[in-house]
Amino acid sequence: xxxxxxxxxxxxxxxACGNNKKDxxxxxISIDGSSTVYPVTEAIAEEYRNEDSEVDVTIGVSxxxxxxxxxxxxxxxxxxASRSIKEDEKAIAAENNIKFIELEVAYDGLAVIAHxxxxxxxxxxxxxxxxxxxxxxxxxxxxxxxxxxxxPDEEIHLYGPGVASGTFDYFTEAINGKSGSSRGDYTASEDxxxxxxxxxxxxxxxxxxxxxxxxxxxxxxxxxxxxxGEGCVEPTAExxxxxxxxxxxxxxxxxxxxxxxxxxxxxIDFMEFYLEEVPSLLKDVGYVPLTEEEYKRERxxxxxxxxxxxxx
Amino acid sequence: MNNIKANRLKDQIFKFWGIACTLLGLVLLxxxxxxxLIDGLQRIDWDFITSLPxxxxxxxxxxxxxxxxxxxxxxxxxxxxxxxxxxxxxxxxYARKGKLSSLLEVNISNLAGVPSIIYGLLGLEIFVRILxxxxxxxxxxxxxxxxxxxxxxxxTREAIKAVPQSVRDGSFALGASKWQTVARQLLPASFxxxxxxxxxALSRAVGETAPLIVIGALTYVPFAPESPMDEFSVLxxxxxxxxxxxxxxxxxxxxxxxxxxxxxxFLMNGIAVFFRNKWQKKLG
Numbered sequence: 001x002x003x004x005x006x007x008x009x010x011x012x013x014x015x016a017c018g019n020n021k022k023d024x025x026x027x028x029i030s031i032d033g034s035s036t037v038y039p040v041t042e043a044i045a046e047e048y049r050n051e052d053s054e055v056d057v058t059i060g061v062s063x064x065x066x067x068x069x070x071x072x073x074x075x076x077x078x079x080x081a082s083r084s085i086k087e088d089e090k091a092i093a094a095e096n097n098i099k100f101i102e103l104e105v106a107y108d109g110l111a112v113i114a115h116x117x118x119x120x121x122x123x124x125x126x127x128x129x130x131x132x133x134x135x136x137x138x139x140x141x142x143x144x145x146x147x148x149x150x151x152p153d154e155e156i157h158l159y160g161p162g163v164a165s166g167t168f169d170y171f172t173e174a175i176n177g178k179s180g181s182s183r184g185d186y187t188a189s190e191d192x193x194x195x196x197x198x199x200x201x202x203x204x205x206x207x208x209x210x211x212x213x214x215x216x217x218x219x220x221x222x223x224x225x226x227x228x229g230e231g232c233v234e235p236t237a238e239x240x241x242x243x244x245x246x247x248x249x250x251x252x253x254x255x256x257x258x259x260x261x262x263x264x265x266x267x268i269d270f271m272e273f274y275l276e277e278v279p280s281l282l283k284d285v286g287y288v289p290l291t292e293e294e295y296k297r298e299r300x301x302x303x304x305x306x307x308x309x310x311x312x
Numbered sequence: 313m314n315n316i317k318a319n320r321l322k323d324q325i326f327k328f329w330g331i332a333c334t335l336l337g338l339v340l341l342x343x344x345x346x347x348x349l350i351d352g353l354q355r356i357d358w359d360f361i362t363s364l365p366x367x368x369x370x371x372x373x374x375x376x377x378x379x380x381x382x383x384x385x386x387x388x389x390x391x392x393x394x395x396x397x398x399x400x401x402x403x404x405x406y407a408r409k410g411k412l413s414s415l416l417e418v419n420i421s422n423l424a425g426v427p428s429i430i431y432g433l434l435g436l437e438i439f440v441r442i443l444x445x446x447x448x449x450x451x452x453x454x455x456x457x458x459x460x461x462x463x464x465x466x467x468t469r470e471a472i473k474a475v476p477q478s479v480r481d482g483s484f485a486l487g488a489s490k491w492q493t494v495a496r497q498l499l500p501a502s503f504x505x506x507x508x509x510x511x512x513a514l515s516r517a518v519g520e521t522a523p524l525i526v527i528g529a530l531t532y533v534p535f536a537p538e539s540p541m542d543e544f545s546v547l548x549x550x551x552x553x554x555x556x557x558x559x560x561x562x563x564x565x566x567x568x569x570x571x572x573x574x575x576x577x578f579l580m581n582g583i584a585v586f587f588r589n590k591w592q593k594k595l596g
Binding site for chain 1: 317320364365366368423447525529530531532533534535543553555556557559560563
């Protein structure tokens with residue numbers, strides 16, 4: 001007994017004192033941020049190991065906001081983001097003398113979804129979506145026929161992502177005009193799979209979530225087209241990437257710190273690999289690639305950024 | 313007569329009510345474990361345990377997350393065990409019973425109920441930032457050690473309290489000092505109970521996600537930790553990540569990883585039961 005206590009106490013002391021801080025920067029690449037962008041960057045990191053297995057790429061999921069916080073402090077080399085950096089986040093980065101570049105890597109569509117037995121809804125206008133989801137609708141818009149009179153006189157059941165999700169931010173901004181402004185009386189979940197289950201079991205349900213979740217469950221759900229003023233458009237790889245599925249398609253970003261480019265040539269290598277390989281890997285994770293032109297533009301943008309920072 | 317009958321009836325009703333309550337919990341648990349087993353069992357093989365995370369569900373494995381969990385578990389034990397036991401011995405055997413010690417007692421019990429994410433925030437500030445450990449295995453282990461310390465202290469005190477007063481009196485009567493009494497009588501006699509408490513606390517630690525995410529534990533790590541200062545991921549984070557992915561294959565992976573996590577917990581509880589039986593026999 002005494003021995004056990006003694007050894008564990010000794011081991012404790014050894015661990016507590018013996019390990020001085022190890023330099024964690026090294027040749028590793030640290031990435032953090034959005035959970036939406038995570039699968040893309042994970043796929044790249046996985047493939048990059050075949051290129052250069054010496055480089056340890058690590059990816060965290062602290063959310064877009066959490067990622068920018070670390071990015072602004074200079075804790076990470078690359079930030080995954082499902083929206084552009086905000087002014088206050090920029091200000092923090094500037095305070096810490098961090099210069100960066102924003103690169104678009106993919107598109108994500110938000111799909112509006114109904115139950116497969118729903119035979120009245122094929123297309124919905126942006127105004128109608130606003131009628132349903134705006135804060136003023138809370139407690140008032142409760143039946144399908146309140147939105148369009150020929151729709152059934154039945155209760156409408158709404159499903160959507162919770163407030164902490166980037167998808168929620170994006171949808172509310174695109175539809176209601178202000179990020180985060182929405183009615184609160186709907187079934188909310190941060191896990192899109194829960195929303196899939198909800199809508200697929202509810203004939204009078206209506207929901208929205210990432211297009212990838214529809215693609216995996218298309219047999220249980222009905223995809224609704226969205227009319228943004230120029231006729232009805234269903235989200236497909238094509239309509240999302242050429243921008244005609246508006247306003248519910250959004251770009252996904254990665255942000256690269258300039259000092260990482262100066263200190264760690266592997267970051268340049270990794271990002272070049274990223275922009276080269278990402279179109280072919282996106283299918284596996286369910287997102288839509290940019291057009292070839294746009295990737296060329298992003299590659300050019302990145303190589304200019306590298307030139308600039310190397311020269312300094 | 314009637315009164316007796318009525319009482320018997322009440323007795324019977326309560327008995328069935330009790331059975332129903334017991335079954336409700338057990339049946340739900342059985343359904344849960346059953347569905348996890350059906351989903352995940354066929355996915356578990358050596359490759360699954362030794363592979364790195366991947367975008368393709370059928371190629372993905374839990375190696376780095378599993379090794380991260382093992383590291384965290386071992387370090388948490390090493391940190392929490394001596395601290396918790398020493399604190400409990402002090403409170404139970406040395407501290408003068410008074411206002412201060414009862415204040416401590418209430419607060420330790422309260423700490424056991426503090427949401428785990430609060431410990432994460434504490435760990436982020438103290439271990440990750442002030443002590444500059446970074447988002448390392450060590451910082452994670454210290455955070456979880458804090459989290460389970462109250463449980464370890466409370467259960468250790470209970471175990472020590474359960475040793476009959478006559479053992480203490482006898483030891484003192486033979487001229488033993490307080491330390492000798494604690495080291496040679498109380499600790500061996502209560503060790504089974506202490507260990508049970510510690511292992512149950514660790515079983516809680518191994519399932520924690522929130523505080524580790526707060527201190528910056530990662531999701532994709534292509535290497536197993538080699539030192540306490542390395543970055544890491546743990547099984548619950550990997551499971552959480554998989555569950556929220558759209559592709560169905562990841563759900564199966566999550567179920568398989570849950571089975572592994574459950575196995576670890578069962579194993580630990582098994583060890584606790586084993587030690588408790590062994591030490592109790594010794595005392596008898």
